[in-house]
Each structure stands twice: as C-alpha cells, then as structure tokens.
Amino acid sequence: MRTYRVGFIGCGGISRAHADGYKHVRNAQIEFVAGSDIDPDGEKARRLADEYGVKLYADHEVMLAQEDLDLISICTWPRGHCEATVAAAGHSVKGILCEKPMAVTLEEADRMIHACGQADVALAIGHAHRFSPQAVRARELAQAGEIGHVKMIWGHCSLDLMNNGTHVIDLINYLNGDVEPLWVMGQIERHRNLEGRGNHPDMMVEDMAIGRVGYSNDVVGLIELGERADQAFAFRIIGSDGIIEVNTPDGPPLKILSGFRQQGWYAPELPDSRSSFHSELEELIDAVEGRVVHRSNAKNGRRALEIIIGIFESSARRTALDFPIEVRDFPLERMIREKMI
Ligand SMILES: NC(=O)c1ccc[n+]([C@@H]2O[C@H](COP(=O)([O-])OP(=O)(O)OC[C@H]3O[C@@H](n4cnc5c(N)ncnc54)[C@H](O)[C@@H]3O)[C@@H](O)[C@H]2O)c1
Incomplete structure (x- = not known):
C-alpha cells in the first residue's frame, strides 16, 4: 500500500469531513501534512x-511549493475552487478532491480540466451522494428494468442551485446513467437579494429555482429547489411500470413499487453504509493508481454545472436551451447587474 501526503486548501467545516474520510480509507496509508486557509x-x-x-499556511502557493503533497482536498468557498485546483495541478499533485460546486463558471471548469489533464492529475468533484448505498442500488434497479422504462427523475431540496442544487442535479445524472443532456428549461426567483449564505458567503443566491432537463435516453429530469420546494433531499424515479423512491422522508432510504412484482411497496436490502467521504476518497486513490475512472470525475462535475448554468440562462432568455450551453459567465450575476431580476 502506498503512502500519500495529504494537504487541504480551505480548512473549514467540510475539510474535517474529508480528513475523517482519509483516516478511514482502506487502500492507502495517509500522512496528514498541511492546510492553507x-x-x-x-x-x-x-x-x-x-x-x-x-x-497551517495562509497562502496555498507557499504550501504547495514547500510541501511535497500527493493528494489535495479543496474545501474553500466556491469562488476559490478553480484557482486552487489549477495551482495544485501546477505543483504535480497526483489527485484532487474539489468540493462542489465544481466552479462558478464553465470557463473556470474548463481551465480546471485542462490543468489537470496536462499534469495527469485525477480530479474528482465532491458530489458524494453518488456513493450512498440507496443511490447506487436505485441506479442498478432502474437500469435492470425493475420499474419498466424510466420516464422521469424528480429531485428536490432546500437552498439554491449552486449549493444543494448541484447535488440534486448530479444525482439525477447519476441515477440516469450519466447520459448526455440535450436541452434544459428553467426559471428562478430572487426576492430576498441575498449576497451570500452559509458556506457560500461569496455567492449571490436565488430563492427558488426549477429546472427541466431532457436527456438523450428520453428521460426527463425535474429539479425543484429552495422556497416552496419540498425541502427533503429526495428523488423519485418514475417508470412505465413502477416508481423508485430515494431518501423520501417517510420510510426506508430506498423503496420500490414495481408492477412486475405485484407486491406493493418494498424496501430492497442495502449494504452497510460507510461515510460517503471515505468512499469517494478511496475511489480517488483507485483513480490515481489507474484502477478506475472516478464516478464523480471532472466531466460529470462539469455536466452538473452546465445544467445549472443552463437553468439560469434559460430563465434569463425565457426560452429552452440546447446543449452544449455556450455561456462563459455566471448568469445570475449578470441578471442581477442588468436588473433583470
Ligand atoms: N459535499 C458536501 O456534502 C458538502 C457539505 C458542506 C460543504 N460543502 C462545500 O464545501 C465548500 C466549503 O464549505 P464549508 O462548509 O467547509 O465552509 P466553511 O465556511 O466552514 O469553510 C470554508 C473555509 O475555506 C476558507 N476559504 C474560503 N475561501 C478560501 C480561499 N480562496 N483560499 C483559502 N481558504 C479559503 C475559509 O476561511 C473557511 O475556513 C463549499 O463549496 C461547500 O459547498 C460540501
């Protein structure tokens, strides 16, 4: 087993969840070295x-230059993600786990992908829900045809697109087999004029958002967020012959109504739950060592961001948009600046 020297950029709440994750990985020895904030x-x-x-360092450039780090966790507020990722890639780290959202703009996401590609760095984005046993099993059951042809995946949560929304969208993508989105239509509302909130103090936020995404396999994703949405982080996969529910508050984390089985709702067995942070870090080490492609790789992280940007831009232009979304800025900021919202 190899030993990895670990560093952190951004040493707040979620960095400690990463640290606990590293502590429990089973496929490497971990040496905690440095953090910058x-x-x-x-x-x-x-x-x-x-x-x-x-x-502790106050400047990650100094930390990266002085410490020979193998793995970096990027746990800053969103506007720090791109710059920190590009800096870490420039210092030849082997793997990066960058927290969600991947970045604030698609231009930033592309710079991160380019820098990590050039330096052969495995870059994963912290969409940790892909590792929850109920999500993994739900995806398997949907793909095995347990509820017939999947028609729609509906997910909802509290807060805003860049915060919880990126988890909702990424998990819909995952449950749908990570197929390409073809179009998106969205609407947002902002009436409290928040210039930041909680662990995104550097992001303007909307109060409500709704998005509808058409995928290349004819599945539709429906995303509801914020005020007046159901606040639970929960999903319904609706098929031609049944429904799969993930994380709905009443009952087990996974339950199924399958027309084929004619037995009413049932709860499939799930493996023992480990922390998603352990699992996503173990998979990062596997990716660094060339055994797997990380399920939360940068391409999938960018796709969630592209859908978010598409929802904002669709709201700004009042029209549905086809992919790829050719928008390089952060549309919410532009909408506020131009007094569209
Ligand atoms: N995967 C998850 O489920 C999950 C959960 C919570 C937070 N997050 C994400 O993690 C990120 C951080 O959230 P948090 O809860 O740890 O916030 P936090 O406010 O507790 O900590 C952020 C830390 O980063 C530092 N920081 C901010 N910008 C920086 C920069 N450019 N360079 C260096 N340090 C910087 C701050 O001083 C602070 O100590 C956010 O992007 C958030 O969305 C993910």
Whole structure:
C-alpha cells in the first residue's frame, strides 16, 4: 500500500469531513501534512490543525511549493475552487478532491480540466451522494428494468442551485446513467437579494429555482429547489411500470413499487453504509493508481454545472436551451447587474 501526503486548501467545516474520510480509507496509508486557509488563525482552521496535526499556511502557493503533497482536498468557498485546483495541478499533485460546486463558471471548469489533464492529475468533484448505498442500488434497479422504462427523475431540496442544487442535479445524472443532456428549461426567483449564505458567503443566491432537463435516453429530469420546494433531499424515479423512491422522508432510504412484482411497496436490502467521504476518497486513490475512472470525475462535475448554468440562462432568455450551453459567465450575476431580476 502506498503512502500519500495529504494537504487541504480551505480548512473549514467540510475539510474535517474529508480528513475523517482519509483516516478511514482502506487502500492507502495517509500522512496528514498541511492546510492553507485565508484565515489560518480562525477557529475552524485551528481545529483541523489540532485534530490532524497539519501545519497551517495562509497562502496555498507557499504550501504547495514547500510541501511535497500527493493528494489535495479543496474545501474553500466556491469562488476559490478553480484557482486552487489549477495551482495544485501546477505543483504535480497526483489527485484532487474539489468540493462542489465544481466552479462558478464553465470557463473556470474548463481551465480546471485542462490543468489537470496536462499534469495527469485525477480530479474528482465532491458530489458524494453518488456513493450512498440507496443511490447506487436505485441506479442498478432502474437500469435492470425493475420499474419498466424510466420516464422521469424528480429531485428536490432546500437552498439554491449552486449549493444543494448541484447535488440534486448530479444525482439525477447519476441515477440516469450519466447520459448526455440535450436541452434544459428553467426559471428562478430572487426576492430576498441575498449576497451570500452559509458556506457560500461569496455567492449571490436565488430563492427558488426549477429546472427541466431532457436527456438523450428520453428521460426527463425535474429539479425543484429552495422556497416552496419540498425541502427533503429526495428523488423519485418514475417508470412505465413502477416508481423508485430515494431518501423520501417517510420510510426506508430506498423503496420500490414495481408492477412486475405485484407486491406493493418494498424496501430492497442495502449494504452497510460507510461515510460517503471515505468512499469517494478511496475511489480517488483507485483513480490515481489507474484502477478506475472516478464516478464523480471532472466531466460529470462539469455536466452538473452546465445544467445549472443552463437553468439560469434559460430563465434569463425565457426560452429552452440546447446543449452544449455556450455561456462563459455566471448568469445570475449578470441578471442581477442588468436588473433583470
Ligand atoms: N459535499 C458536501 O456534502 C458538502 C457539505 C458542506 C460543504 N460543502 C462545500 O464545501 C465548500 C466549503 O464549505 P464549508 O462548509 O467547509 O465552509 P466553511 O465556511 O466552514 O469553510 C470554508 C473555509 O475555506 C476558507 N476559504 C474560503 N475561501 C478560501 C480561499 N480562496 N483560499 C483559502 N481558504 C479559503 C475559509 O476561511 C473557511 O475556513 C463549499 O463549496 C461547500 O459547498 C460540501
């Protein structure tokens, strides 16, 4: 088993979940080395340093130059993701787990993919729900035809597109077998004029969003977020002969109504649940060592972002849009600047 020297860029709440994930990986030895944060004296960074013995830096360029790091977790607020990823790739790390959303614009996402491609770095995006046993099993059952032909996948949650929305969209993509989206139509509303919220203090946010995505396998994805949406992070896969429910609040995390089985709702067996953070980091190590393509790879992370950008842009232009979405800026910012919203 190889030993990997680990560093963090952004040492707040989620960096500690990553650290716990590294601690439990079964396919490598982990050496916690360093972390960098714009607020290295802050309580959160100090806590990571105290618990995991990492040396703190105020500048990740200095950290990357001084420490010979193999794996980097990027846990900054969203506007830091691109720059930190490109910097880490420039210092020849082997693997990067960058938190969601992948970036703020498609231009940034493309720079991240280019930098990691040039330096042969495995880049994964923190869409950790792809590792939940109920999501994995739901995808298998849908693909095995347990509910006939899948027609629609409906997902909803609290907050906004860039925060929870990226998880909702990415999981719809995953449940649908990661096929290409063909078109998107969306609408957003912003009335509280928030300039940031919670762990996205650097992002303007909308209050409500709805999106409808048509995929190349004729499945439709329906995304509902924010105020007036069902606040549960939950999904319904609707087929020609049944329904699969994932994470719906009443009942087990996975349940199925299958016309073929004629037994009413039932809950399939699930494997023991491990933390998604352990699993996504183990898969990153497998990807670094060439055994697998990471299921949350940069291409899939970019696809979730492209759908988000498409929803914003569709709302701005009041029309459905075909993929690829040729928008290089962050449309919400433009809509606010141009007083469209
Ligand atoms: N995968 C998940 O389920 C999940 C859960 C929570 C948060 N997140 C994501 O993780 C990211 C961070 O969230 P958090 O809850 O840890 O936030 P946080 O506010 O607790 O921590 C962020 C830390 O990053 C530092 N930081 C911000 N910008 C920086 C930069 N450019 N360079 C260096 N340090 C910087 C801040 O000082 C802070 O210490 C967000 O993108 C969020 O969406 C993902």
